[in-house]
Amino acid sequence: MSLKTSINLRKLxxxxxxxxxVEPQQVTTKRRYVRSGRSEELINTATGEVVGVAAIHQIEEKDDAEFVKVFAxxxxxxxELGKTAxxxxxxILEEYQRTPMSKGYADHVNLFWFGNGIEGRDVGMSEKTFQRGLKELLEKKFLSPKGPTAFWTNPxxxxxxxxxxFIKEYRRRVTSVEQQNRDELEKHRLSEVTQ
Known part of the structure; x- marks a missing residue:
């Protein structure tokens, strides 16, 4: 159903x-496509329990420059990257987009700094600032050193x-009593399996 549909409350x-x-729904808004429904495809690996999840999925189109910004x-x-990182x-994403693919993908990026930026292209920051952000990206496993100016990329x-x-899942916080009950059920289940 689109937003332009006129609903007459007297003729519902x-x-x-x-x-x-109950069936999945979809709505097209001015700039997005939104789907909602329930998914029962998630399985708790510790217990084997199938977990139902209410899902709202938005699809929004972006041009190339906007896409890189939104993804970043x-x-x-x-x-939880800092502002510099x-x-x-x-x-680095913009540089990665320029990297030629080999065998259908690019597994590393060259970050040779000279002049005012990467390969002489001004990137709007000093080399020291770039290095500070690069350190955080290395710490958080976005990149791994391949050579002095080359870095493996996290696929x-x-x-x-x-x-x-991007999936952001929200879970209700479990009280200690609920956690104790779950732990006892799990112990009981495990003891039945081992017998």
């Missing part, structure tokens, strides 16, 4: 026995695809 189609919203911002937020990550964080999916 009722569904007294079946909830039509999402990864920076997820990994976030800026450096965006510079989950560097890619040349045309889509990215």
């Amino acid at each position: 189609e009722y569904s007294p026995t079946i909830n039509p919203l 911002a999402g990864a920076a937020a997820a990994y 976030h800026r450096v990550f965006q510079v 989950a964080l560097f890619f040349k695809g045309d889509r990215v999916l």
Whole structure:
């Protein structure tokens, strides 16, 4: 259903026995495509329990420059990068996009600094600032040294695809009583399995 659909509250189609919203829904807004539904595909690996999850999935199109910025911002937020590391990550992503692919992917990026930036291109920061951000990216496993000016890239964080999916899951905090009950159930389940 789009936002432009006019709903007449006096002429609603009722569904007294079946909830039509149980099935996944989708809505197109001005700039996004939004889907919602329940997913029961997540499995707790410790218990084997299938966990149902309510999901809201948005799809938004971006041009190349916006895509790199959104991706960098999402990864920076997820990994809690500092402001400098976030800026450096965006510079490195832009350089990675220029890196030629071999066998369908690029597994490293060259970061040769001279003049005012990478390969002489001004990146809007000093070499010291760049190095400070680079250190944080190395600490948080975005990159790994390959050589003096070459770095292996984490394939989950560097890619040349045309889509990215950020998943942020919220869980209710478990009280200590609930955790004790879960622990006891798990102990009981394990003892039954070993017998």
